[in-house]
Amino acid sequence: NAGVTQTPKFRVLKTGQSMTLLCAQDMNHEYMYWYRQDPGMGLRLIHYSVGEGTTAKGEVPDGYNVSRLKKQNFLLGLESAAPSQTSVYFCASSFRPTRGGYGYTFGSGTRLTVV
Amino acid sequence: LAKTTQPISMDSYEGQEVNITCSHNNIATNDYITWYQQFPSQGPRFIIQGYKTKVTNEVASLFIPADRKSSTLSLPRVSLSDTAVYYCLVGDGRNTPLVFGKGTRLSVIA
Numbered sequence: 001n002a003g004v005t006q007t008p009k010f011r012v013l014k015t016g017q018s019m020t021l022l023c024a025q026d027m028n029h030e031y032m033y034w035y036r037q038d039p040g041m042g043l044r045l046i047h048y049s050v051g052e053g054t055t056a057k058g059e060v061p062d063g064y065n066v067s068r069l070k071k072q073n074f075l076l077g078l079e080s081a082a083p084s085q086t087s088v089y090f091c092a093s094s095f096r097p098t099r100g101g102y103g104y105t106f107g108s109g110t111r112l113t114v115v
Numbered sequence: 116l117a118k119t120t121q122p123i124s125m126d127s128y129e130g131q132e133v134n135i136t137c138s139h140n141n142i143a144t145n146d147y148i149t150w151y152q153q154f155p156s157q158g159p160r161f162i163i164q165g166y167k168t169k170v171t172n173e174v175a176s177l178f179i180p181a182d183r184k185s186s187t188l189s190l191p192r193v194s195l196s197d198t199a200v201y202y203c204l205v206g207d208g209r210n211t212p213l214v215f216g217k218g219t220r221l222s223v224i225a
Contacts, residue, residue, distance in 0.1 A: 004158075031212075033212055035215070040217065041217065042202070042215045042216050042217040042218055043159070043202075043215035044215075045212055045214065045215075048212050058212065059214070090158045090159075092158065097207070103161055104151075104159070104161060104213065105160075105161075106157075106158025106159050106160065107158055108156075108157060108158055109156070109157070109158055
C-alpha cells in the first residue's frame with residue numbers, strides 16, 4: 001500500500017517551460033488536493049477535486065491547471081513556468097469528509113525550481 | 116473559515132511536556148479542530164482531531180475548553196524526533212478544504 005505517490009521528486013525548469021506533476025493514490029479516496037509550500041508561508045491550496053472529472057480552485061490557482069480524469073490520479077500542470085512558482089508541491093487525498101475534514105494523506109512532495 | 120492563531124515557534128528540552136495553544140475565536144458550530152505534524156522534507160501527517168473536551172491517542176492529547184475558542188495540543192515527554200512544524204486547523208472539511216496556516220515550529224533540544 002503506497003498511499004500517495006508524487007512524481008517527479010525533483011525538477012528544474014527554465015522560465016517558460018511547461019511540465020506536469022503527477023499524483024497517484026491507491027486508497028480509493030474521492031478527494032484530492034494540490035498544495036504549495038514556500039519558506040515561512042505554510043501550505044497554500046492551489047486546486048482540489050471532489051471526485052473524478054471535477055476540479056475547483058483553491059487559494060492560489062493562477063498559473064496552474066489540473067485534471068482528474070481517473071479517480072486515482074490528480075495532475076497539476078504548469079503551462080509556462082515562472083520563477084515565482086519555485087516551491088515544494090504537495091499532493092494530498094482523503095475520503096469524502098464526513099466531519100472535520102480529518103484524514104488527509106500527503107505525498108512526500110515535489111521540489112520544483114524555476115530558473 | 117475560522118482563522119487560527121498559534122505561536123510561530125517553541126523550544127523544549129527532551130523529556131518535557133510541550134503544550135501548543137491555538138486560538139480560534141470564530142469557530143463555527145460544525146467545525147472540528149485538527150492538528151497535523153510536518154517533519155522536514157515530508158508532507159504533513161494527521162495526528163489528532165477533536166470537537167470538544169479532551170481527546171487522547173498514542174501520539175498526543177488535545178484539550179478543548181467548553182467555549183471552543185481555543186485548543187491545546189499536548190505532547191508528553193518530547194524527544195528529538197518530535198522536532199517538527201505543528202499545524203492547527205479548524206473547519207468541517209466538507210464544503211471547503213482545510214486551510215493550513217504557518218504552524219508552530221517546535222525545536223526539541225537535548
